[in-house]
Amino acid sequence: GQNIDQPTEMTATEGAIVQINCTYQTSGFNGLFWYQQHAGEAPTFLSYNVLDGLEEKGRFSSFLSRSKGYSYLLLKELQMKDSASYLCAVTNQAGTALIFGKGTTLSVSS
């Protein structure tokens, strides 16, 4: 089956850089997703990695190492609005749905 681990909570200050780690074990791999979810809102897509390496998108970057079953989401120049839950997800074995980790709640303070 699919198993995903990520830290429950993290704190950081405005302007800083934070790295949210995610480790996974899967039966078959079709890519890893990161979603952002603000309190009381729906998850929104941030990034997708299927090959090893770093994908950069503005202040956010996502890294994948398939051999290590490891990914991280890097957030630079943190802003208060980045306070949210960050969900790591992989596809199920059939590739037909997402299996989410329990999410990392990031609190950004001034």
Add this chain to the structure above:
Amino acid sequence: DTAVSQTPKYLVTQMGNDKSIKCEQNLGHDTMYWYKQDSKKFLKIMFSYNNKELIINETVPNRFSPKSPDKAHLNLHINSLELGDSAVYFCASTSGSGGPRPYNEQFFGPGTRLTVL
């Protein structure tokens, strides 16, 4: 211009009642999902439909029955509601029949917060 919409946004009901949540997407997507997010924020897949056909049915009590009248709609009916059913239910959709393939990101609806008293 809402991409994925759900009704109602809030639902408060008594144990034992039967209720339905509706979902509609105007993105032309082929695949729709229902997820449950519990009080610990854990988001878990319940059902998936592709072109009105059920393709995923995770370990969910048979009190939960999804219905897809057409590929733009996926409704969730819950019988004999229990306290443990209290959660936020999210509908989502994605293009393609294979699920969340590269760049076929899932679009989530705003969620329905169900409270069972």
